[in-house]
Amino acid sequence: MAVRHRTRGAAAGAAAALALTLTAALTGCGGDSPADTARKAESAVGSIASQASGAVESAAAEAERRLGDIQDGADAKDDVRAGPPVTGADGRVRSEVTVRNTDDSARSFAVQVDFRDAGGRLVDTVIVTVDQVQAGQSATATARSTHDLSGDVRTDVARAVRY
Template sequence: MAARHRTRWATGGAALALGLSAALTGCGGDGSPADAASRAQSAVGSIASEAGEAVESATAEARQRLDDIQDGVDATDDVTAGRPVTGSDGRVRTELTARNTDDSSRSFAVQVDFRDAGGQLVDTVIVTVEHVQPGHSATATARSTHDLSGEVRTEVARAVRY
């Protein structure tokens, strides 16, 4: 029987959404098309910066959470990610397979990174795969925390067996 998973922790797109709404509702300037274009360009740069900072922060948080697992063993080589698929909701999903090579039942905490076509990190999540029996594999689904457009690749950044 395959173990089920639960999302343990995930980064959100809230910072991006807040930055976008703040940038789009801003006032000022002379109201000309050139001024509007300049403000839009500045807003896009600001939003991209905030989104990048949010992903960096989430990655650091994920790293810390995995480091905090008591008696955890690096199991990155025992977890694989399938082909990413974008759902009708815009979220990207990938199936994870965790193989338990230990001699007792174990669980896995897996950090999955979502990258755009250029290799830029655009999201990260942690998924748990619980109670995998010795010598067996179990699957779980990693899902992006917000809509991702274009080509997206997924990778197992880190996995801890405990």
């Protein structure tokens, strides 16, 4: 039992440290453009999620919060779809993400994609960006897990922001 308790404590400590790392990576200089903020979120969330499985939920919460920080961003979850997950030879799971720009001018998207096991437990999260989708058009990007995932993996769009 003592080892198990220490392991949980170490995982919690790692999650907290990684969440702080994510916060530091995303705060950067004031005045970042929405695209810069989205790219920082994409990079930092992938890095944290791949470092410690215990940090996945912390990374997901921080990603959602940071996507909310995108200036002039609009909720676009209804305009985004994640395709069926496919596991590559490298063990990474990929899902094609399709965004539809319903606005009247070109817009970019930041999309948080969650990977869940058959029981619904969050096992990974990533952010993908899709730049400059023309008005009335659709575009795709690939969400790729940050580490090997096995078993029945499902993907869902946790959050999407159009900016």
